[in-house]
Amino acid sequence: MYKAQILALACAAFLAGAACTGPAAAAAAQAAPRAEVIHWWTSGGESAAIKELAQAYRAAGGVWVDSAIAGGDQSRAVTINRIVGGNPPTAAQFNTSRQFFDVIEQGMLNNVDEIARAQNWDKLLPEPVVNVIKVDGHYYAVPLNIHMQAWIWYSKAAFQKAGIAKEPATVGEFFAALDKLKAAGIVPLAHGGQAWQETILFTAMLSNLGGKDLYLKVLRDRDQRAIASPAFRNVLLAYKRLQTYVDPRSPGRNWNDATAMVISGRAGMQVMGDWAKGEFMAAKQVAGQQFGCIAGLAPNSPYLIQGDVFVFPKTANAGAVQAQKLLASVVSAPATQLAFSRLKGSIPVRSDVDASRADLCAQKGIAIMKDRTRHLGVSEVYLTPDQNGAMQDVLTAYWNTGMTVDKAQKSIAAALQD
Amino acid sequence: MRSRRALMPYAALLPMALTVVVAYLGTVLWTVRTSFTASRTFASDKFIGVSQYTRLFDNERWLHSLHNVVLYGVLFILACLVIGFLLAVFIDQNVTGEGVLRTVFLYPYAMSFVATGLVWQWLLTPGSGIDGAIARLGFPDFRFDWIVDQDMAIYTIVIATVWQSAGLVMALMLAGLRGIDGEIWKAARLDGIPAWRVYLSIVLPMLGPTIATVFLLLAVSVVKLYDAVVAMTQGGPGTASEVPAKFIMDHLFLRSNIGLASAGAVMLLVPVIALLAPYAYARSRGSRA
DSSP states (O other): OHHHHHHHHHHHHHTOGGGGSOHHHHHHHHTSOEEEEEEOOOSHHHHHHHHHHHHHHHHTTOEEEEEEOSSHHHHHHHHHHHHHTTOOOSEEEEESSGGGHHHHHTTOBOOOHHHHHHTTHHHHSOHHHHHHHEETTEEOEEEOEEEETTEEEEEHHHHHHHTOOSOOOSHHHHHHHHHHHHHTTSEEEOOOBSHHHHHHHHHHHIIIIIHHHHHHHHHTSOOHHHHTSHHHHHHHHHHHHHGGGSOTTOBTOOHHHHHHHHHHTSEEEEEEOGGGHHHHHHTTOOBTTTEEEEOOSSTTOOEEEEOEEEEOBOOSOHHHHHHHHHHHHHHTSHHHHHHHHHHHTOEESOTTSOGGGSOHHHHHHHHHHTOGGGEEEOHHHHSOHHHHHHHHHHHHHHHHSOOOHHHHHHHHHHHTTO | OHHHHHHHHHHHHHHHHHIIIIIIIIHHHHHHHHTTBOOSSSOOOOBOTTHHHHHHHHOHHHHHHHHHHHHHHHHHHHHHHHHHHHHHHHHHTTOTTHHHHHHHHHHHHHSOHHHHHHHHHHHHSTTSHHHHHHHHTTOTTOOOOGGGOTTTHHHHHHHHHHHHHHHHHHHHHHHHHHTSOHHHHHHHHHTTOOHHHHIIIIIHHHTHHHHHHHHHHHHHHHHTOOHHHHHHTTTOSTTTTOOHHHHHHIIIIISOOHHHHHHHHHHHHHHHHHHHHHHHHHHHHHHHO
16 A cells, blocks of 8 residues: 555656556556465475465465465464564464464454355354354454365275275274284284374274264363263273284384375275375375275264364555455355365365365265264364373373373373363 | 773673573573463463473473483483594594594584484384395394384484484594693503503593583583484384473474473473583682682
């Protein structure tokens, strides 16, 4: 705005004629809304996905300034430092979680109520997503996509070799399949031994074996009685039982190296988010042909929702506010969401998109998402980063050491207490 | 004119003094203050007494980290001192190609541990690296899987960091050895004392100040051990190779709890001060005498 005024003044001073037919024209030329976006989508598939967003924003008449920072925690630290330092970006990526709750509480974000009302987000968006982006009746973030971390990926070749005719549909069948794979001399479960990947195995067991009720009681309500219950103890035992199906070289392994084991048929299954699909695609494998995907181990198993959002830091700069509004409307448009998710491996956050262009696994996911009773958030949706981290510490110690189930149960109770 | 000249040294020192006061002392005090508050993502003014400290010492991962860093510190400092001293003695024998060897030994110290830590991780990964290479040489039963072993993972960090720091110890020790009066060697030779005995009983005690410096440098690097762990094991398997600095960094950024992280940082400052205070005291006594 300031620049536009200067330009108008300059025009007035020099009476330059045609180029300055009026301040309005000058302002229009100057005010192509410029959006600086901080994000951590730096891998191959991710950067292709963010390019779709940038393209859509440019097509809407904006100027996209890309600030990619490798690593989620690094990127979030930069965002927060810049907000505190008074030089905020136009928009920044966070996960669909309580990561940015403190930032909202400090009144450092602009709300996006306008667009939320126009698109009727209360009805359109899944409840776990609304839970984290709506605080005190205001919406503070635009959700981009939905990932589901507890997909079970399996190698059709390995299943055939082990004589597994039908994909497991219950927890019992899942363990039976693991046993068969083990007997056939295949690594039953491809696993990367890092704390967050162990947490994924735990949430898979909690949602599939424990069910939605127990899941919410433990992670959302942090109900001490539920944590001390025999049902939760069973979940912990099943989780630990999975450890007998991984190979001894798993500690420290990256998730994509574990996926590679399934791709090559050296391992039978992997429990991992839908971002793993990109690895299969890169290896020229097709869902339903070389590999399969199982969303859950019960007829109405919950779909564990996580994903990415954009937040819009508060600013006094009117041009930046204009850019924020334009960006919010661009990224919540169905076409943009679908194009983005196809490259990212996720599914669109809106339930009203055309699913026919998505792949087999994404179609399964979109179909499940139509049933609102199956919506559930990942642990980070309900827990603060601190509580979630404390629980993760217990889970990884329990997985890797000889910790007893009683001790694990007590430690989780303590981790979720405050 | 004269008074202005007298002021000059102080004026020259001013930027450094300001840096120390504001950047070091100021942030230390700020950290201490934050450790008594309920700060999460942002620093808050809500004071909650010593709750963060109670929580810290109820935290098993923190206690395990402390245990690890003590174990690591003892082994790391001992190994560095012994290997560094032996390397220095070796080079002190006027070997040919001294310049090249010195560079080779010192070179690891010049590299970032984020890069070399990854190389070490590859070397130690069972199935490839050292384990795989020896297996392919015809010893298929050979196992070297410390990095994925609960009880041994911390020792792989010791190995890799000793590899990195022993060269620096060598360089400092070598400088010390070169500072020893040649007359002592001549006298010892006249008396027919074997060389190893001279090193052990005469030279080593004379290297006291050098060893103290080396010890201090190594001790500080023990307290701030972070990048090697992140690059090699990420604290795993499980929490087997967690260290306090990583606990602090995790809570500072990943877990948005700067209150607890500050409490951890203050606790890390304690051993540093405990190390530095006697050293500074001895130095001040020494200069007065």
